[in-house]
Amino acid sequence: MPLVVLVGAQWGDEGKGKLVDHFAGEADVVVRFQGGNNAGHTLVVDDEQVIVHLIPSGILHRGKLCLIGNGVVIDPQVLCEEIANLRARHYFDDDSRLVISTRAHLIMPYHRRLDQASENRKGDQKIGTTGRGIGPAYSDKMARTGLRFHHLLDEQRLPDRIRSLVAEKSTYLQQVWGESPLNAEEVILEFLGYARCLAPYAGEVSRVLDEQLGQGKRVLFEGAQGTMLDIDHGTYPFVTSSNTVAGAACTGAGVGPRQIDKVIGITKAYTTRVGGGPFPTELQDEIGASLRERGKEFGATTGRPRRCGWLDAFALNYARRVNGLTEIMITKLDVLTGLGPIRICVGYQCQGRILEDYPPDLETLEACEPVWEELPGWPESLRASRSFGSLPRPAQAYVRRIEQLVKVPVAAISIGPEREETVVIRHPFE
Ligand code: GDP
Ligand code: IMO
Ligand code: MG
Numbered sequence: 001m002p003l004v005v006l007v008g009a010q011w012g013d014e015g016k017g018k019l020v021d022h023f024a025g026e027a028d029v030v031v032r033f034q035g036g037n038n039a040g041h042t043l044v045v046d047d048e049q050v051i052v053h054l055i056p057s058g059i060l061h062r063g064k065l066c067l068i069g070n071g072v073v074i075d076p077q078v079l080c081e082e083i084a085n086l087r088a089r090h091y092f093d094d095d096s097r098l099v100i101s102t103r104a105h106l107i108m109p110y111h112r113r114l115d116q117a118s119e120n121r122k123g124d125q126k127i128g129t130t131g132r133g134i135g136p137a138y139s140d141k142m143a144r145t146g147l148r149f150h151h152l153l154d155e156q157r158l159p160d161r162i163r164s165l166v167a168e169k170s171t172y173l174q175q176v177w178g179e180s181p182l183n184a185e186e187v188i189l190e191f192l193g194y195a196r197c198l199a200p201y202a203g204e205v206s207r208v209l210d211e212q213l214g215q216g217k218r219v220l221f222e223g224a225q226g227t228m229l230d231i232d233h234g235t236y237p238f239v240t241s242s243n244t245v246a247g248a249a250c251t252g253a254g255v256g257p258r259q260i261d262k263v264i265g266i267t268k269a270y271t272t273r274v275g276g277g278p279f280p281t282e283l284q285d286e287i288g289a290s291l292r293e294r295g296k297e298f299g300a301t302t303g304r305p306r307r308c309g310w311l312d313a314f315a316l317n318y319a320r321r322v323n324g325l326t327e328i329m330i331t332k333l334d335v336l337t338g339l340g341p342i343r344i345c346v347g348y349q350c351q352g353r354i355l356e357d358y359p360p361d362l363e364t365l366e367a368c369e370p371v372w373e374e375l376p377g378w379p380e381s382l383r384a385s386r387s388f389g390s391l392p393r394p395a396q397a398y399v400r401r402i403e404q405l406v407k408v409p410v411a412a413i414s415i416g417p418e419r420e421e422t423v424v425i426r427h428p429f430e
Helices: 018-026 078-090 107-122 134-142 148-153 159-175 184-201 206-216 248-253 286-295 313-323 361-365 393-406
Strands: 004-008 029-032 039-045 050-051 065-068 098-102 219-222 262-270 271-273 307-311 326-329 342-350 367-375 410-416 422-424
Touching: 004 018, 018 410, 029 107, 029 206, 039 271, 039 313, 050 078, 065 107, 065 206, 065 326, 078 184, 098 184, 098 206, 098 286, 098 422, 107 134, 148 184, 206 219, 206 248, 206 286, 219 248, 286 307, 313 342, 313 393, 326 393, 367 393
Parallel strands: 004 219, 004 262, 029 065, 029 219, 065 098, 262 326, 326 410
Antiparallel strands: 039 050, 271 307, 342 367, 410 422
16 A cells, blocks of 8 residues: 555645654655645644644654645745754754655745735635635646746746746736735845755656655655635635645646555544635534634634534535545544534535535535534543544444445544544554
8 A cells, every 4th residue: 555645525624734744654755746835734743833834744754755746836935934944943854855846836926915915805705815825826827827946946047037927917916906016126036045945855756756656665645725625626716726635646746546545534523614615514603612612723824713513424425525535534533522412414405405416506505504413422531542442432433423424434533633642443554
């Protein structure tokens, strides 16, 4: 089982970083393949917390190779800061551990400005983006007007490329949004600095992966965001601007679909969402507030409070289908301790009809009512458990019910933010 893809099965923040960090000890290579620094992955080891936005969550394990694929959009300022931070904390001591695809697109200062200007004018129709320039950067990639990492390294031509793009985007910012223009010479100076910082990491990620897989090395692909934020399969337009499903691992890193052995979906034991958009199982009551408080549900990237609700097994089953999940891992089961009876949404009802498929349109989604099932809760703390059998019976029954509803086995359960607070039922590379 050398190639395992791990993706978010909900609306992001499922605890992907924690599980990637947990299992990175068993892997040789960890790969990011989509998204950018809209992602925020919190890793906790021996009470010390590290948040990574761009560098794969395998970085805390010495000797592991970390790759950033072509499908990622890179804000060079954020990446340089992240490298410097990890270096200062002695997690990153060997330049050869990080390889960045020369085909990855760059997030430019005008992308951030365009993202924020567009959101500010949407009023209550706001997507609630992270404001990091993700949408405009992916738009330029698809419009074939983006700058890629290899352009950053071509210091001779970079100034003219930046001058021409800044002129065009400044005109747009001024004339369409009434915003101030950017200063091209300042951007050029800044970017020449980033080129020097990032040049040591430039590489051909697809070839590195081919070589590593050829040597029988174990590779863990780390998704960012979640299935319901996927540009095609998510709750459009309240989504991010990349494909977040497992299929994107191939296009975003340069491997073929037949090389993937397992696809693992990560889900919380309940649901959260940050930003706008439909959320059928949302709880706008004291239970929702309690989940937020117990689960410390505040964004790792923007600090915004996350919206909280019960587990949505209908959405999870959809995530199983569009990712081809072979198994799931459940995080934050500990947060449900002492909450009383627990609900699971087992389907959506719309105008007296039970839906067969996850609706593509906002209008149907907004008219949907969850169909609930209730299970008993448990008062005992789970955080010392290290085996499935040592979990309280109702917690075991809750996990088994999720398995039945999603139709794939549960391979691990996370019962705390620390690396070791994990019950492993089946190892990813088994
Ligand atoms: P990611 O974006 O999917 O990597 O998730 P985030 O890091 O944004 O959010 C997950 C949050 O939950 C982080 O603060 C983690 O430290 C924390 N966390 C992860 N797993 C668990 C768990 O099993 N229990 C508890 N209580 N916290 C967890
Ligand atoms: P991780 O990897 C949760 C959400 C934003 C917004 C929408 C679009 O930590 O799970 P964008 O800035 O991408 O254009 O915003 O997507 N979003 C996330 N929500 N976790 C994330 O990443 C997210 N990345 C983007 O809140 O609703
Ligand atoms: Mg996150």
